[in-house]
Amino acid sequence: MKQVLTGNEAAAIAAKLARVKVISAYPITPQTAIVEKLAEFVANGELDAEFMKVESEHSAMSACIGAAAVGARAFTATSSQGLMLMSEMLYIAAGLRLPIVMANANRALSAPLNIWCDQQDSMAVRDSGWVQLYCEDNQEILDSILQAYRVAEELMLPVMVCFDGYILSHTAEPVDVPEQEEVDDFLPPYRPRHPLDPAMPVTMGPVGVPEYYQEIRYMLHEAVRAARDKIVEVDREYGKRFGRRYGLVECYRSDDAEIILLTLGSLSGTAKDLIDRSRKRGERVGLVRVRAYRPFPREVLVKALEHAKVVAVLEKDISLGWAGALFADVSCALANVEGAPLLMNFICGLGGRDVSPLQIREALRAAARAAEVGEVKRPVRWLGLREKLVGLGI
Amino acid sequence: MKQVLTGNEAAAIAAKLARVKVISAYPITPQTAIVEKLAEFVANGELDAEFMKVESEHSAMSACIGAAAVGARAFTATSSQGLMLMSEMLYIAAGLRLPIVMANANRALSAPLNIWCDQQDSMAVRDSGWVQLYCEDNQEILDSILQAYRVAEELMLPVMVCFDGYILSHTAEPVDVPEQEEVDDFLPPYRPRHPLDPAMPVTMGPVGVPEYYQEIRYMLHEAVRAARDKIVEVDREYGKRFGRRYGLVECYRSDDAEIILLTLGSLSGTAKDLIDRSRKRGERVGLVRVRAYRPFPREVLVKALEHAKVVAVLEKDISLGWAGALFADVSCALANVEGAPLLMNFICGLGGRDVSPLQIREALRAAARAAEVGEVKRPVRWLGLREKLVGLGI
Amino acid sequence: MVEGDILKIIAGAVITEPGNTAQTETGSWRNFRPVIDEAKCTGCGMCWMFCPEPAISKGKPARVDYRYCKGCGICANECPFKAITMVPEGRD
Amino acid sequence: MVEGDILKIIAGAVITEPGNTAQTETGSWRNFRPVIDEAKCTGCGMCWMFCPEPAISKGKPARVDYRYCKGCGICANECPFKAITMVPEGRD
Amino acid sequence: MIEVRFHGRGGQGAVTAARLLVEAAFLEGKYGQAFPFFGAERRGAPIVAFARIDDKPIRTRTQVYEPSHVVVLDPTLLEVTNVAAGLKAGGIVVVNAKEAPTGLPAGRLAVVDATGIALETLGAPITNTAILGALARATKLVSLDSLVRAVGNYFGDKLAEKNIAAVRVAYERTKLL
């Protein structure tokens, strides 16, 4: 049934449809409404789950780890400072191979404190062994969370479903909510392989001595890599059942494009509108949106980008003093690729700065110039800075 | 005066020579001896500082923030889980532009728990706005910490001095310890610009609303970028005074090399010995060691690598499901560079796995093959895995 | 801070003008306005003591600073002498 | 675990053989060996109760499992009947 | 695509108003988007919210810079905010006020005493549903019927009835200037 839902509501409903058993989360803007909604479901008896009001995000993730380890389907949600505070536990959840699903409403990092959208938070934990999916709209949030449990439980990996704070979390729009029975068919109950169970005692989280540690990490690495195929497989099945598919990356009018915008998350929508307008003017521009950012979909991307002259990577994060994370990863994917397109990086939308069509157009124009001269002078640029800014303030 | 010192001792002595005012740290292997040594200095009256025995690393960094904010020179040290637990505060320390210096004894991340060396920990916080220096030996640890305070205080940026756990932290070797007076000449007392002081009340860490946040981040980004020149400048002065210089990157027999090993930290030493041996056999191989990893020294690196046929990046970290962090960054630096060398990534030395000369030779051989065929098939490979490893364990 | 049309930001976003929220007149938030009956006011200071902004100055009579008063009505509720009335703001 | 020469690791490094440290005989750490005087031993069980490994079994006389006994000497110290003597291990 | 900006004060329900508008449009088979612009402000402080309505799915995610219409939930805002900023040519400003405010260009104004109506129908000065009645009347963006259904769906039984009354009464009493 279609309903008008905010991104947060879509996430909460997805968790409910997934019949999560343990919810353990801590309030933080702009994610809080997810947890509030789930509290309501539980209070009303609509969802039969343990709702844990933990005292911090570190404990939120720790409790999910405990719950998943005994074999309960666990869910949490957070943002920004919350994600940072639990970052130690993210690596551990992945290392323990526990299929936790987390919604992250993307928000800027302190200091200064800022509750608005950018993607610095989830980017900061991109090495952790979590699968990361970035959503473009509220429908995708709901669908991705349901898919996430399948991927997570089949590969024994945690999955983070990321979506832009406020821009999606607080925006209401029509979302198709599947029926519970259909979801139940798609997503069977979690059957853990080696749960903590007195009937069959196991030890989890031992000391990984140097004789074994690297192999254990390698297995985790390969499992995350295997998620590429698994995401595609699950997505295909989901598509058959529910009529919606997303894939690892989405290619939008990019087949014959000379200039390709590479994006993550909600700004892709605005960019697509702009692409349409540019196409109308005969400009050969297109867009590729990375949905599965970890594992990084190298092969698909190389294919999607290989015919472009310039790829302009727009992203809402920055490895301070250097470049955007997506930009580095795309560069890495295209390393050794002969005739690879020129690469440009546009940092934008930090801390809630609106990414206006004007800014995207500026990126397109810069890319067009680069295509013309066949060279990129300043690979990393910032979009939407207030113009007259003085000094380093030092 | 030359003394036989472990890396941890060198770090502690450096902090003492820097006349740090507040030490706030939490024990964690393999860093603990730094703090123990400093406790001894303070207990003996050799160092006039407040020694805070905080209850966690999150508080260790928080206390450093408080101390630095009132204008006291602050020092801390950590590793691994400790770094992860304080990661939220790392972004905040940088955002507040506080010149804290931290020693990080590089150690693997849980799970599984592993107390041995790799560089996953500091890599995990590479976006945070901290300057990161990686040391090759104990002398460099001492020198880098002294340099770090100059860079930190002149640019109002925190600096992390990273060195390999056990491999340096617990290895004793000769270190030249400068005289206190010489250090005092090089490093004057910290003079904060806007300390928290009732005589001139300021507000630090406000809410960075969307109207300003992006500009504030941009300034931070530019300050970190400015650290490239500052590091070189301070290093030059240090060299004049103490006779030792390091620069942003170290080039070892790389000028005419066809194959260049790109490294971080202590494994560079082993690799240099190997390079010498290969050179003796007439192989045109060299090494480039990245000392300043953040800000990433793009220009110097591009120059150092431009004539190579293949660059083999050896690193002790992995963005799980993808590639090493240094590899992605080097790819990014070389993006758009015409005739850039082929790039290969070798993940090695995780969790204390010894990086033997054999492994490095394997990397060199693979690079040589790539140079021959002019193509890289599997860009990311693992060195030193125990051979017969089965499945994903799922 | 913006000076002229130039954005000047101190490193770390440090604010060096203590108390400069005073430049923002939150009186505009007000829906009801406290009006002091000067005859009834004894200058007891209770309204001053309990105003969260603060937007009342002590004295006989006490005086409301309408630039900041948000119209919460605490002063009226707490005035021991019922000297303050809240009247609707801005409409009509 | 290593089976044959193949390394088999379960995802997440889960260990499915509870108590398998027993395959590691820490008795090799021992410098002193507890020797029980069977005549004196009453089978009171105190040594069994206080052995940290555990490496003593209850009974009259109690019996030390030298595969695991690290030679700490607690049993000797706690035996109410002084039935246990610690003798240097391995040398001569 | 139609874009509507709602001006209110924190706590007055401007965000809900935007959402209800989108829900009503949705009931008519349209697509929509409702979203707030939140600041660090608390209740009482001026805030804005937005709604977008279109016949095809809405992909754009930027702020609304040039609204098609503007809705003002609280007359006191007229003094502290330029509510007509960026308003598109032909756009209508729907204002909660007893009488037509001055200073706003005539011919593009709809006025309703939403506060009075809310007090009448709900017994509380919560103006967000009443003003939607006025918006529907002034702009024809959605039908009164859809609006009534959307309000009905959103609120619990008792509240629904009262809010529907507010919508209807406001729809009737709106003055187009």
Added chain:
Amino acid sequence: MIEVRFHGRGGQGAVTAARLLVEAAFLEGKYGQAFPFFGAERRGAPIVAFARIDDKPIRTRTQVYEPSHVVVLDPTLLEVTNVAAGLKAGGIVVVNAKEAPTGLPAGRLAVVDATGIALETLGAPITNTAILGALARATKLVSLDSLVRAVGNYFGDKLAEKNIAAVRVAYERTKLL
């Protein structure tokens, strides 16, 4: 480059022994590196430590796979560890034992009753300084004099004296087999 492997038990001071060897070499103008190989083991468990000595700065940071010499601080280790593993041709095994242990290749063995000497000189079975005396004697890696100075620098006054005695006595009593 000379590489020495020390076998001891956690808590016995094998790491310190390696370090003192390097300090002694350093006093002779050489370069050195001393480092432990730590496991999760506690005191009592077998551990190893390493020393490297060379005439030029030592850059290599790998483990020692083929030691030039081996030092065994505790005779009980002979039963549980293959102390001669990887030993280079011509390398010497210096063992703390009352009598020559069996099973180790002869001609490459130096034996000293370090425990006895330690009890004599220090009053405690801490063998790490005594065994260094034996190592110096057997391998000539460092002179007795440098060793004595290194030990003197490392320990506090009282302890220094006793440990120096341990070194000297062991140097004397070492039997080369």
Added chain:
Amino acid sequence: MTAAPPGIPEEELLAPGHRACAGCGCVLAMRYLLKALGRNIVVSMATGCMEVVTTPYPETSWRVPWIHSAFENAAATAAGIAAGLKALGKKGVKSVAIAGDGGTADIGLQALSGAVERGDNVLFCCYDNEAYQNTGIQRSGATPFGAWTTTTPIGRVKRGEDRPKKDVPAIIAAHGAPYVATASVAYPLDFINKLRRAAAIEGPTYVHVHAPCVPGWRIETSKTIEVARLAVLTGAWVLYEIERGQLRVTFKPPKRRPVADYLKLQGRFRHLTEEEIAQIQRMVDEQCRRFGIE
């Protein structure tokens, strides 16, 4: 009391123009705190309503040196400040940490506990509005039994908060802190005196002030003080101090009013049944008995 006590300093170190809700009890607590402690302090504040409403860049309401670093570490930051001041030889400047109940009882408890355990020279003030108000009224450890919040909603199977209020003052007292006190914004002089006593002690001291939140408690903006006063007059909130282990109740309500008088002004308790109210009355009675209040 029919006149403001003369003991309340005139100087306003909290500027107007802050963005707190009309009628906010917590910002009043901040105002009193600054009056009590004066200019020679350095404030470390946790994330929360008071931080957010007082420092929208480029503006600040603070006329004393102030820093915010994170939510959970007000005490640790303040401990670093105290250490820094000491190391720099700056005498006479007090390090003051301020946090909401969430930043104190929950996510910030450990940093506070650590500072107290170490004996750091920090005055910690918790303003207790009984929920995470900044994020929109979620339950905290300090939320009282029975209260509605957005994470303890009133539904078919759950009816509001089901745990008693976490007793942070008792927990800090159990640490052996030299001074622990409770206060209320309805009793400013008592609050101010306690803060001054706390500040005068070299070492870790703790003052916990009860301060209503308009939207969080669902009260009328004008009732903030009335509600806070009723908490004390009903015995739902007890004003006391513990100095070096010695407990002293600083205000005994003359004749305790029924707790319903306190509850009924607040929307967050609207759903309570007679029975639930009786249960709360029993909890309050028990608490008062412990403090020797009739």
Added chain:
Amino acid sequence: MTAAPPGIPEEELLAPGHRACAGCGCVLAMRYLLKALGRNIVVSMATGCMEVVTTPYPETSWRVPWIHSAFENAAATAAGIAAGLKALGKKGVKSVAIAGDGGTADIGLQALSGAVERGDNVLFCCYDNEAYQNTGIQRSGATPFGAWTTTTPIGRVKRGEDRPKKDVPAIIAAHGAPYVATASVAYPLDFINKLRRAAAIEGPTYVHVHAPCVPGWRIETSKTIEVARLAVLTGAWVLYEIERGQLRVTFKPPKRRPVADYLKLQGRFRHLTEEEIAQIQRMVDEQCRRFGIE
């Protein structure tokens, strides 16, 4: 006692071959704990000596389900386990958290406090060896006054730990936990009985067991039990339980021995002067007075 009490179960759920130091008191505590609680538990253990020595991959000493996730979150992980067990309808399985004194009093306090505040069905056991032993003897909040550790060295201007031992049982009792108890490895039956009582309660319970560490306390390997017993016999460590607020001392030393008897066996107290010992004696006397011990 001249015979092992019959109440001690025979079954060994902790396997030998673990890597603890010879004479470790803490691993003995683990052994007793498993005897007390049996097979129907799930253990969540904090990083620390006991975790490290019992689980060197691919080996484990645990014959019950066991997880280690991090240092500071044994309680939170256990709370998740309890929630998971409940959600899955697994009755009769108890969630047990174990941590050292560092993982309890310092870095793990908040997670513990949160679990207690929420009323989670978790039995938390702290084994207290009075320092961070796993990392090589650094002071923790639970390190006693006067003790040497590597971060409280004996130097010219500082002489060992200068703060009293953090009283975690009192802090947890102040949370209103239904059961809080102290124990000692020298009194295994007392310890076992308390664990069983704690496990039987549905809700958060806490048992704090004093357990010597050979290198950390600088004692002889054979003296572990003797030293632990002397702590109790001198009154330096008091065995008690608090059940629903009721304090009961479970063992009163017949005639208290001077605390010096306890201190002198331990190298960590070797540096103490007569005067310092007298000061410690006064602290112990004061503590015993509080507990009604002569």
